[in-house]
Amino acid sequence: MGSAFSPGLTELIDSLRRLPGVGARTAQRMALHLMQRDRDGARRLAAALSNAADRVGECRDCGILTEQQLCSICSSPKRDRSLLCIVESSADVIALEQATDFSGVYLVLGGQLSPLDGIGPEELGLDRLEQRLAAGQISEIILATSPTVEGEATAHYVREMACEYAVRTTRIAHGVPMGGALEQVDQGTLSHAFLGRQEYGGSSQ
Secondary structure: OOOOOOOHHHHHHHHOOOOOOOOOOHHHHHHHHHHHHOHHHHHHHHHHHHHHHOOOOOOOOOOOOOOOOOOOOOOOOOOOOOOOEOOOOOOHHHHHHHOOOOOOEEEEOOOEEEEOOOOOOOOOHHHHHHHHHOOOOEEEEEOOOOHHHHHHHHHHHHHHHHHHHOOEEOOOOOOOOOOOOOHOOOOHHHHHHOOOEOOOOOOOO
């Protein structure tokens, strides 16, 4: 049997399903709501998406999503550029900024090491980290990758890089559950984990 929806509505539903956590039924409800009850909202949403897709890129230094060459964090003279926090996404930066008083800067990897998915150091932009380490700009690396198998593998790889330059490496610890996503941890727990970070040093064998 064919779809009960017109081609345009079907395309809208399929497009909404690209969002994380949005299944077929949720996408259908969203699309029908926009078309039946909020046409102006649909137009504003379409315009905002188009504008963001055209104008939002990555910060030259840290990789956070921004409309400028340098984000507000990297361009701030109040930030300590010798303290570098490694995270997986822009959402993690927002979570840490809201939950902590961290005064350093970030490096957004855009993911985790996952050889099976073809994601290696090059895909994560770790060459930028290598350049900073080689330039002697970093006194401490704070590993704030998610406590998953891939996140731990990524943290271990970064630690090995830092060890080559004798740079102190710490890892956020207390209160962050294994297998959880950093952006889903509540602010109090995340703040405690950040303040309670520990020296990160598994075996390098």
